[in-house]
Amino acid sequence: MSVPVLEIERLNKSFQTPKTVVTALSGIDLKVQEGEFITVIGPSGCGKSTLLKIVAGLDLAYEGSVKLSDKEVAGPGIDKGFIFQEPRLFPWLTVEKNIAADLSLRNPEVRKKVDSLIELVKLQGFEKAYPRELSGGMAQRVAIARALLRNPKVLLLDEPFGALDAFTRAHMQEVLLDIWQHNRTTMIFVTHDIDEAIFLANRIVILKPRPGSIRGIVPVTLPYPRKKATTSFQSLRLKVLDEFERLEETEYVDRAGL
């Protein structure tokens, strides 16, 4: 097997609050292969965002090791694309300039890549539009194009479609799969939607809370494009749900013990 593009070993993370210490992540071990699509799923507060921020290099106060292409992550950078829940575009820049951001569109190479990315995320005709003229889904596609322009080794997405309506979300999932199949960018996608996790992933990482740790990893071998209504999809769904329910039971017992 090839060398993993991302390697997380014995990762522990705690937050120091004035009164107590909150252990957000404990003993996380995960290897991600190049070109893999990983979804991370878990109840809110189980440390999904914390994990993603650490991989992005936005948070460096942790124990353990996080390596990207065999190099310890030392800070944020363009090799780790990050998509936040909100698009976070620069409101004063048009779509194409948002994608270029600090690069000049007068550079023919940048121009060419921006144009092809606009096509990839299906935003032709909106190159000169300002973010305020875009719908939520369109704005998030601009954010994805902005990250992809920088050829990241891994694209980290923190509940990127969480704020979108069901139809737009389904459409965005298809767009993202298109992009992935086209570019083969390694994806780590955080969500709390089981259908979304199954629809997209090669492997689903299930997190449990208090402290955040990996409950299990479910491989998904269904061929793309997946149909949510098929029995194989539904049986996988039940399997993941089952993990969650067991998780909730232990949670319940834990709390009863308190």
Added chain:
Amino acid sequence: MSRQAETAGIAGPAAGAPKRRVILALGSLLPVALLAVWQALGDLGYISTMLYPTPLTIAEAFVDLSASGELWTHLQISLTRAALGFALGGGLGLLLGVAVGLFRSTEKALDPTVQMLRMVPSLALAPLFVLWFGIGEESKILLIAKGAFFPLYINTYLGIRSVDRKLFDVSRVLSFGRFKQIIRLVLPASLPNVLLGIRISLGVAWLGLVVAELMASTSGIGYLMSDARQFTKTPVVFVGIAVFAIVGKLTDSLVRMLERRWLRWQDTYKG
């Protein structure tokens, strides 16, 4: 979809022109009515034309002053003073505002002093300035600069401090260096506040000019007015007031035009 709606809005100059004319008519309704009543009251002898010269006499004075070139010479001098004072004070305000907004250390070192100076009234400083710099151009320009400094300083500072923290995270993820962070994020994000600061500073510079010229001067629109007052040429005083009002409004409109052009991206309530 929204693209279409926008171009449709732009593509209709034929539909836009009458609307603009209506707005213009609406805006001039009140002033025109006031002028008409004023003229009538004066003509009918209800008010003293000595203290309240009628609009027509004022217009006559205006024509005389501009025909002789006197008005334009004084206006040019006044404009130069205001521009120099604004450039000096506003420029410094912008510079210090950026420095104080960007860096905590500069804020701690400078802001308390600046805030203290802000509370010193210009009228209290005027005699001192005259004492130090004489009644020449320096004292006037410095007085104007003092007024123009603070609005730009405070608004720039405020603008920088209200940049969305979430966009800073984006700039880190995109690997902006410190310089790019300032040029690509901080400055454009604080532009609305900076432009507002410029508008207020210009206004203050213009008002400061009156104080400076009325106080001690032998030229400028303010001088023209104080001179006319001594010889009870009331219409000329009114011409001076009108010139101040019109030129002030014109410069303000100029900045607002820039605002409309540069802040097109803003998604705010437009009334």
